[in-house]
Amino acid sequence: MKRMFVMGCLLAAVSTWTACSHSKSATGATSNATSENPSLLYDKDWRLVSMQGELVDTAGMHRIPAIRFGKSDHRVSGNGGCNGMGGTFTVTGDKLHFSPLISTKMACPNLDVENKYFKLLDQATRFEVSEGRLELFNDSGSILLFANP
Template identity: 40%
Template sequence: MKINSAIATIILGLFIFSGCAARKAASESQSLISHKWTLLSASDIDAGSSGAFIEFGTAPGEVRGKAGCNGFGGNYTAKGSALKFGGMMGTKMACPALDVENAFFRALESTERYEISNDRLFLYQGNKLVATLQATDR
């Protein structure tokens, strides 16, 4: 009898733990679409005054933004901490901030995962940080 109650306790604990993990993943995904994310840096290039940003959730799985002077749009998939961008398209105007813009697009193309901490979105390729963004109001 005691073994059965111990097993039941373990199983209950696993259900509670998995439920918390699922809620955390859903909460993080919700955090992605809850903000406009302003680019602070990409590939070690300071982007603070570029005006570059990204917004998730304009429609389910869609993303849009501005990469300096050119607007862009595409799609994304997020599951847990995994994040991938695809189908990115944008305008092709020349501008003085092309170094920031090119670094931002390279960062988006290489992103494999993300973390959110203290209103900052960190994009990673493996363990390498490729971009840092700040949550701002829409």
């Protein structure tokens, strides 16, 4: 029941984000909180909602995959649903670069989501933060969407 409630909340967050993500300012320009205030990225627990446009099924996972960006030490940490991960990162404007990320290697059932998540993190080159959501992009487009509950 709790997992269904969490998934419902995440779906509501995605729906709200979709409705708000392309809001126009008074000048007609799409607002981009990243260029205005990149500090919105830091020191928040971001929970994974979707990968390459598909909702993440967290049924059977120990935890919801998540990520956190430390502002003072430029360390990234999180988990893939089973294993913890970490490393360092740099931000320049809306550009994002991770050092090679390391992770624990616990054996858990169904590591497909985690393996895909970690692979996509390695591909991230840009980010946007707005309306309680974090989106990571590679050269082809959006690859990971997170919510900050």
